[in-house]
Amino acid sequence: MPLKPKRVVMPTQEPRERIKNFNEVALGFTEEMAKEEASRCLKCKDAACQQGCPVEVKIRDFIGLVAAGDFAGAIALIKETNSLPAICGRVCPQEEQCEKYCLMGRKHEPVAIGRLERFVADWELRHGVKLPACAPPRGRKVAVVGSGPAGLTCAGDLARLGYSVTVFEALHAPGGVLIYGIPEFRLPKAVVMAEVDNIRRLGVEVVTNVAVGRTVTIEDLMKLGYEAVFLGTGAGLPKFMGIPGENLCGVYSANEFLTRTNLMKAYLFPQYDTPIKCGRRVAVVGGGNVAMDSVRCALRLGAEEGHIVYRRSEQEMPARAEELAHAKHEGVIFDLLSNPVRVLGTDDGWVRGLECLRMELGEEDSSGRRRPVPIKGSEFVIEVDTVIMALGTTPNPLLARTTPGLNITDWGGLIVDAETGQTSRPGIFAGGDAVTGSATVILAMGAGKKAAAGIHRYLEGK
Numbered sequence: 001m002p003l004k005p006k007r008v009v010m011p012t013q014e015p016r017e018r019i020k021n022f023n024e025v026a027l028g029f030t031e032e033m034a035k036e037e038a039s040r041c042l043k044c045k046d047a048a049c050q051q052g053c054p055v056e057v058k059i060r061d062f063i064g065l066v067a068a069g070d071f072a073g074a075i076a077l078i079k080e081t082n083s084l085p086a087i088c089g090r091v092c093p094q095e096e097q098c099e100k101y102c103l104m105g106r107k108h109e110p111v112a113i114g115r116l117e118r119f120v121a122d123w124e125l126r127h128g129v130k131l132p133a134c135a136p137p138r139g140r141k142v143a144v145v146g147s148g149p150a151g152l153t154c155a156g157d158l159a160r161l162g163y164s165v166t167v168f169e170a171l172h173a174p175g176g177v178l179i180y181g182i183p184e185f186r187l188p189k190a191v192v193m194a195e196v197d198n199i200r201r202l203g204v205e206v207v208t209n210v211a212v213g214r215t216v217t218i219e220d221l222m223k224l225g226y227e228a229v230f231l232g233t234g235a236g237l238p239k240f241m242g243i244p245g246e247n248l249c250g251v252y253s254a255n256e257f258l259t260r261t262n263l264m265k266a267y268l269f270p271q272y273d274t275p276i277k278c279g280r281r282v283a284v285v286g287g288g289n290v291a292m293d294s295v296r297c298a299l300r301l302g303a304e305e306g307h308i309v310y311r312r313s314e315q316e317m318p319a320r321a322e323e324l325a326h327a328k329h330e331g332v333i334f335d336l337l338s339n340p341v342r343v344l345g346t347d348d349g350w351v352r353g354l355e356c357l358r359m360e361l362g363e364e365d366s367s368g369r370r371r372p373v374p375i376k377g378s379e380f381v382i383e384v385d386t387v388i389m390a391l392g393t394t395p396n397p398l399l400a401r402t403t404p405g406l407n408i409t410d411w412g413g414l415i416v417d418a419e420t421g422q423t424s425r426p427g428i429f430a431g432g433d434a435v436t437g438s439a440t441v442i443l444a445m446g447a448g449k450k451a452a453a454g455i456h457r458y459l460e461g462k
Helices: 031-038 048-052 059-067 071-078 085-091 113-127 149-160 189-201 218-223 254-262 289-300 321-329 398-402 441-459
Strands: 141-145 164-168 205-207 226-231 251-253 281-285 305-310 333-336 338-345 351-364 370-374 380-382 386-389 428-430
Touching (some): 048 059, 059 071, 085 441, 149 226, 189 205, 226 441, 251 254, 254 289, 281 289, 289 321, 351 386, 428 441
Parallel strands (some): 141 164, 164 205, 226 428, 251 386, 281 386, 305 333
Antiparallel strands (some): 351 370
């Protein structure tokens, strides 16, 4: 079979249509498309793609099964190490991980590993999920705090090892950032709930509306017989710029804007009683995936203009190339090399504009990106009536304040052992954004997986 340099194109909703709805943009491969794309794999002897996977999926082998039409075998192989394949296939930055190491990508387009993972996961959801085998019950209890990707992965791995696991979630629905942060058009909530249900079917109990550190403490959980605790509480504390006008009506953190939109379903108002005021012109400050999610939600909520205001150039933007392309197709305006210095307000306290400075790029900073330098006298105003700050997040300090003996960094992240995920307190482990700050879903899953192995060794006395 001749080499196919370009990957199979995944169908998507047309931009003119999708901008009017919250339905998923990417529509997925058909069976024939999946087999055709899988046939592009070179079946490299060293399977270099696997070194880029934080949860160690046997990528070359599952793709070979897809090419042969054995979709059941492919998903079974993925689930040996990945508890959330339908989610990973949609939101993981494969281009910076597994696909980055694909040998095909040296001269041509890399194999669409993430899209193939999504395909087989969706295929299984349609044809019936087969649960992986679990070890016999050990009669030992482990608590997992937080039901985001780190917590769900840790819980799933521990359940398969035979532990009795309870997940405690502060919000009224499980899923963490998968539910409150990522929009329906990128990650349908039905997919997240199906993955959560699969974790439950392994024997994991999920308890919502429990804020550990407030409703109960870690010490309370230990007294209830939990022999180890995993903290996967994420990083839900938003950052602001500290510029004048940030307290005006019409200024949101991306956390609040996306939580109201996604978890509380503001986009279905009045069916769900959570209105959100989204003006005619919206500016989102930031250049990551959260910024793209925010501005694309704003357009779907009725904004006539959606601006991305970012202080560097497009080359330095941390957003995925796919999300950036989708935003462009949907008409987002990019105000690059622009840095806000003040939010302008009306006499009655509402946003009327965003004053910015033009920037130019200087030398590289510690992040490896060129440092933005302001151009004196270059002030200009973007006329907007809503401003959304998508500048990253830090861990909520609640758990650290209410749990004696936890060592934290100067910015609030939990300090853990790099090999096991154990904190400064024996029996308490942590991983994901609570340790690293804002990162990706798959890195959080990798941390949950590592901590599950660490908890197992700890409870076995190893």
